[in-house]
Amino acid sequence: QKEVEQDPGPLSVPEGAIVSLNCTYSNSAFQYFMWYRQYSRKGPELLMYTYSSGNKEDGRFTAQVDKSSKYISLFIRDSQPSDSATYLCAMDTGRRALTFGSGTRLQVQP
Amino acid sequence: EAGVAQSPRYKIIEKRQSVAFWCNPISGHATLYWYQQILGQGPKLLIQFQNNGVVDDSQLPKDRFSAERLKGVDSTLKIQPAKLEDSAVYLCASTQGGGQDTEAFFGQGTRLTVV
Numbered sequence: 001q002k003e004v005e006q007d008p009g010p011l012s013v014p015e016g017a018i019v020s021l022n023c024t025y026s027n028s029a030f031q032y033f034m035w036y037r038q039y040s041r042k043g044p045e046l047l048m049y050t051y052s053s054g055n056k057e058d059g060r061f062t063a064q065v066d067k068s069s070k071y072i073s074l075f076i077r078d079s080q081p082s083d084s085a086t087y088l089c090a091m092d093t094g095r096r097a098l099t100f101g102s103g104t105r106l107q108v109q110p
Numbered sequence: 111e112a113g114v115a116q117s118p119r120y121k122i123i124e125k126r127q128s129v130a131f132w133c134n135p136i137s138g139h140a141t142l143y144w145y146q147q148i149l150g151q152g153p154k155l156l157i158q159f160q161n162n163g164v165v166d167d168s169q170l171p172k173d174r175f176s177a178e179r180l181k182g183v184d185s186t187l188k189i190q191p192a193k194l195e196d197s198a199v200y201l202c203a204s205t206q207g208g209g210q211d212t213e214a215f216f217g218q219g220t221r222l223t224v225v
Contacts, residue, residue, distance in 0.1 A: 004152075006152070008150065041218070041219075041221075042218055042219075043114070043201055043203075043216030043217050043218050043219055044153065044201075044216050045216070046213045046214070049213070088152050088153075090152075095158075095165075095166065096141065096158075096205065097143065097155050097158050097165075097166055098153070098155065098214065099155075100152030100153050100154070101152050102150065102151050102152045103150075103151070103152050
């Protein structure tokens, strides 16, 4: 069993839709949770960072962590074609080295 | 602020050949990482340096992969001999160090194809 599970998609939504991306994990030692966005042929870039259960909002993005269920989510409101990318969840036990999910490919149709 | 620089961007080699990748992290960043990203998968950590010392190389296939970070700045990752399954994007990342919430910045990666 992988430490971090993520649905690979692809996920196709119309412009303006609310997008929900999810990851589950099995390692209770994970304390820090991140979402990265990766455009084609580019390196990942950090979108959201959180270390506690609950919600964190930044503009159109909301990250949600439920440590009791070992489940994290990223919500994108008012999705735009420019949001089309692969979204990677990433987790850290505190060693400051990341364990990534496999990524979900998102396509926002204009 | 300049980003993480990697070269080459693309490399095609035959199996059993050797190859080397180079990374220049963001100036002042103490921690440097090499990740391997196979097509359709998330990045997997190969090695983590703190300054010029190795912090974690538990997932580095040491029979064929080697990495060094001389003088705590630039780093090179070498594969010798390459196998078909080494075809992947090799990503270098760096962090400033210090607090836990320091962001990891990634380079654009080197796309390796082994034929």
